[in-house]
Amino acid sequence: MSSPLSSAAPSQPGRWQQAWRWFAESLTQQPRFSDYLEPLVQLLTPNWSSVYSRADVLTLRHETDDVFTLVLRPDKSWAARGFRAGQHVELICEKDGVRAHRTFSISSSPYYLRQTGLFELTIRVQQQGAITPWLRQQFSQGGLVNISAPFGDFVLSPADNGRPLLMIAGGSGITPFRSMLAEMQALAGQRQVHLLYYARDAQQWLFRQEFERLTQQLPQFSLTLMNDAEHGLLQAGHLQQLPLDLNEPQWQLMICGPTPMIQLARQLLRDAGVDDARVDYEYFGAAPIDQVAGLEGQQHISCVRSDTQLTSNAEQPQSLLDLAEQAGLKPLSGCRIGVCHQCICKKQSGVVYNTKTGQTSDSGPQEIQLCVSVPVTDVALDL
Missing domain, CATH: 3.10.20.30 (Beta-grasp domain)
Known part of the structure; x- marks a missing residue:
């Protein structure tokens, strides 16, 4: 941010x-x-929390070999408060008697919550991780978790609603953008948006069919899919080939994905003359601290x-x-x-x-x- x-x-x-x-x-x-x-209350009511809300995990949907989506029904008070497209939620569950906290972006739109009472978390399995592989196994048949209130500032500003927007996503960094785009569609937004989406290979683009349908349903939305195996990592030439002019000051830019991709994208945009004030970004993972x-x-x-x-x-x-x-x-x-x-x-x-x-x-x-x-x-x- x-x-x-x-x-x-x-x-x-x-x-x-x-x-x-x-x-x-x-x-x-x-x-x-x-x-x-x-802990005393939990002797009578397991998983009760004085701080967090409760949510039922209704289904687990496999997106790729290492990415899955949890469909959750939060309690009524959480649903009534809602969230803003692009925000996160903290998921709290107990593994082997130890409470685990993990933060994930909400990948569904606020409109979806308002219509169904449900929301989705799309999670990439960290193969050496202690929690994400366990989550996929533990909630394959549903279950109960605690969740925090929504939080995060990586959201669309109403003040920028008329400005064209370039979204640059890498891997599972697509999840907040999916939420934003679905909300734009539900509200019949007229904002011009282009999504530049990078994945490891052609099988790793999450929600590809949704985005391709969106290009037909929203004429002001356009899409560029890039995979590392065929096109390589993000580079200046890719930005130059986009159907837009980055030097036009009305364009706003948002970047979300792994730390190295964000660092590279920010530097390429600076080299192209884009003012940092026009760029918003969010790391999927810890921000770098090697250069202070x-x-x-x-x-x-x-x-x-x-x-x-x-x-x-x-x-x-x-x-x-x-x-x-x-x-x-x-x-x-x-x-x-x-x-x-x-x-x-x-x-x-x-x-x-x-x-x-x-x-x-x-x-x-x-x-x-x-x-x-x-x-x-x-x-x-x-x-």
């Missing part, structure tokens, strides 16, 4: 939240009283409340969340890629680099996301 973190001092409600969390931890060793009570401006030597991090000292090395930069967990601390976290905001923590002093926004903070107090913050100087945290 491209919006910087605010450098303003935390609001009064934020101070109350910090105080209440400290009070809860003092009495229960948990950040919330509900976290302490929840101004990072030298070692940085010392003081975790004030836990009286713990951490050390970061410029040669192998790590997020503050990783550093804290390696020291045995257990800060609240969720997606680990900067979208769910569960790991927000008060920085009392010091400078950090946000790997998601590419912004460097000032040296004063502010709230930061631990999972995407790398210390640039010595830092003091309210942790």
Whole structure:
């Protein structure tokens, strides 16, 4: 995402939240009283959660050999709130007695939820992963999961509704774009959109038939399918062959996919003269932290409340969340890629680099996301 973190001092409600969390931890060793009570309630009602909503997994649909879609029916309160096309949801389930949290983009449209009461998550199996292979097996016949409220800023802005849009997707990074395009179709949108979609080979394009039908149903929508085996990775020549002029300032661009593809696309667009302000992007995976401006030597991090000292090395930069967990601390976290905001923590002093926004903070107090913050100087945290 491209919006910087605010450098303003935390609001009064934020101070109350910090105080209440400290009070809860003092009495229960948990950040919330509900976290302490929840296991007791679950003895009578398994999978009950005071924080999350519940959803039934109705079906599991195989898209490719390593991609599947879960069709879920959320509880009525979640469905009534709805979501915006392009947003995520955190899926929480229990594996071998341990609660697992994973964040996935919603691949269906808000209109689909309004009409059916259902929504879909399309998930790529990480072959060496601990959770995604298990999800495919565990929910092959349905089941029950907890889900978070929808979140995320990678969405279409009503203010940009009249501007033409280029979507660049890689692999399963297509999922938020599927949601957006389906919503445009349902609302009979007139916005000009071109989708440039990359996959490993011709068998890996997700929802290809849907998009090809959409070119017939929406005259203002056009599609370019590229596979690495035949066309190679994204390159300048591919952009030049598109049926549009990137130098026309009214064109907006959105990119979603693996980290290397996004880095390459952003650089190619800069080389083509496209202003960064016209480009919105979202990493499917952790943002890169190997190039942090101004990072030298070692940085010392003081975790004030836990009286713990951490050390970061410029040669192998790590997020503050990783550093804290390696020291045995257990800060609240969720997606680990900067979208769910569960790991927000008060920085009392010091400078950090946000790997998601590419912004460097000032040296004063502010709230930061631990999972995407790398210390640039010595830092003091309210942790």
